[in-house]
Amino acid sequence: MPQATTLLAEPAAGSDFAPLLRQVRGQGLLDRRRGWYARSIAVNLLALAATAAGIVLCGDSWWTLLLAVPAALFWARTAFVGHDSGHAQITGTRRTGRLIGLVHADLLLGMSYAWWNDKHNRHHANPNHVDKDPDVGVGALVWTQRQAAQRQGFTRWLTRNQARLFFPMLLLEGLNLKISSVRDLKRHSPAERRTEAVLLALHAAGYATLLLSAMSPGKALAFALLHHALFGLHLGMVFAPNHKGMEMPDPDDGARRGHLRRQVLTSRNVRGGLVTDWLMGGLNYQIEHHLFPSMPRPHLRLARPLVRAHCRASGLPYTETGIVDSYRQALHHMHAVGAPLRTG
Numbered sequence: 001m002p003q004a005t006t007l008l009a010e011p012a013a014g015s016d017f018a019p020l021l022r023q024v025r026g027q028g029l030l031d032r033r034r035g036w037y038a039r040s041i042a043v044n045l046l047a048l049a050a051t052a053a054g055i056v057l058c059g060d061s062w063w064t065l066l067l068a069v070p071a072a073l074f075w076a077r078t079a080f081v082g083h084d085s086g087h088a089q090i091t092g093t094r095r096t097g098r099l100i101g102l103v104h105a106d107l108l109l110g111m112s113y114a115w116w117n118d119k120h121n122r123h124h125a126n127p128n129h130v131d132k133d134p135d136v137g138v139g140a141l142v143w144t145q146r147q148a149a150q151r152q153g154f155t156r157w158l159t160r161n162q163a164r165l166f167f168p169m170l171l172l173e174g175l176n177l178k179i180s181s182v183r184d185l186k187r188h189s190p191a192e193r194r195t196e197a198v199l200l201a202l203h204a205a206g207y208a209t210l211l212l213s214a215m216s217p218g219k220a221l222a223f224a225l226l227h228h229a230l231f232g233l234h235l236g237m238v239f240a241p242n243h244k245g246m247e248m249p250d251p252d253d254g255a256r257r258g259h260l261r262r263q264v265l266t267s268r269n270v271r272g273g274l275v276t277d278w279l280m281g282g283l284n285y286q287i288e289h290h291l292f293p294s295m296p297r298p299h300l301r302l303a304r305p306l307v308r309a310h311c312r313a314s315g316l317p318y319t320e321t322g323i324v325d326s327y328r329q330a331l332h333h334m335h336a337v338g339a340p341l342r343t344g
Contacts, residue, residue, distance in 0.1 A: 017260040017291070020310040024292060029303050033296040037090045041081055041100075047074045048108070052210055055223075060215040065223050072230035078108050079235060080281030080297075086117045087293045106199035110207065112181035114188060114196060124293055128243050128266040131251045135243070140169060141334065144248065148337050160342050163335035166240075173232030238279070241270050241326030242286040245333035246319065263290035264311055268329075269304070269320040276323065277301065287318065 024030060051071050058064040082105040084090055085097045098113070105113035119134050126132035136143040141162050142151065151159045158165065181200065185193050211220035247265045249257070270276065270284035283289060285300035288307050295303060311318040321329070 015260075016258055016314055020260070020291070020307065023306055023310075024295075024303055027302075027306075029299040030292065030295055031299075032090070032092065033298055034091065036296065036298050037081075037084070040077075044074055044077045044081065048078070055210060056214050058214070060219060062219065064215060064219065065226055068223055068227040068230055071227050072234055075109060075227075075231045076234045076238070077281065078104050079111070080283075082109070082111075082113060082116070083120070083281070084297055086113070086120060089294055089296045102195070102199060106181075106196055107203050109177075110181070110200055110203040111177045112184055112196055112200070114192060115181050115184035118184075124290065126249075127263065127290060128246060128248045129251065130248060136248065141166070142337060143244070143333075145337055145340055148341055151341070156341055159338045162338055163331045166331060166334060167233070167236075170233045170236035170240075171229040173236050174228030174230075175232070177232070177235075178228075237327075238281060238283055240330050241323065242268060242283060244330035260291070260314065261316065263287065264316050264318065266290075267319070268326060269318075270323050270326050271320055272323060284323075287320075 047070070051067055051074060054067050055064055055071075058067065081090075082101050085101040085104065088094070088097055090100060091097050101113040101117070105111045105116060123133050123135045128136055130136050130144055130147070138147050138150075140158065142148050142159055148159045181196075185197055185200075188196065207224070208220075211223055214220075215223065243266055246268055249262075249266070264287055267286045267290050269287050270280065272280075272284055276284050282297035282300050285304055288295065288300045288303045291307060292300075292303065308318045308320075
């Protein structure tokens, strides 16, 4: 099974990243935090169980739909655990990490762990590279004017208006994750396909049983749609500020960049305190996460001053902004990409 970018290869002695890596490693910031993750996972599982119990107790009432909000929040935390397990942040054992990922992604979320890892692995290797990063490939949205120029018909209209449609489109992302996961099953070996298919089926059966045993089919459908819409919106709002509107390497430029420049110049941090850290699963420290993908989540904030000082000494811009401004920059980039289609 493809594994997300997890462990750092030892850089060359003359690398501009090597001194930073030695400093971070020397302070123990790459050491595992198994106890922290065990507590976080346990608390999240209890929160999910409490939400499910609340759905059953509220029963066949439209008030039950209010529980879609905490359900979406705790699903996002479940996704963060799956993300961290794919990066070997939780355990150094691949088998244990995969088990944690399968439980949290496939069983609890109905999202393929292998599909996500493969996609995320390619993103980490070449962030914002239009030919190599699937997150900036042509899809419902496009990220360069060269991509926009090729749009026709409905997709051309979509690109012209993609900035204003971005957040409404995120409401569909929760369902898109499930559809993409099922479609990806054919890529797996028979054994991997069987494992993931069984877990995805168990998730679907359990989710449907929970809702249909508590409420009427109409209310159950309304809850499922609202739950997935809020979940997709939440995840999209976490990932959107990280790279959108940052430097995009020219695919025609054959020059090789070192790890430090490749990751720092394409990533953006989001300032905030403990609430921001919790809501964004630590991914607000996107620069540190991309430089040290196997670094445990609670250490990212501790690595931030070291990385910022090293970037300053190396003459590299360290991009960090507030949450609102990060969305403004991302939306401005999407609006600029569609500009030629609005004037042509």
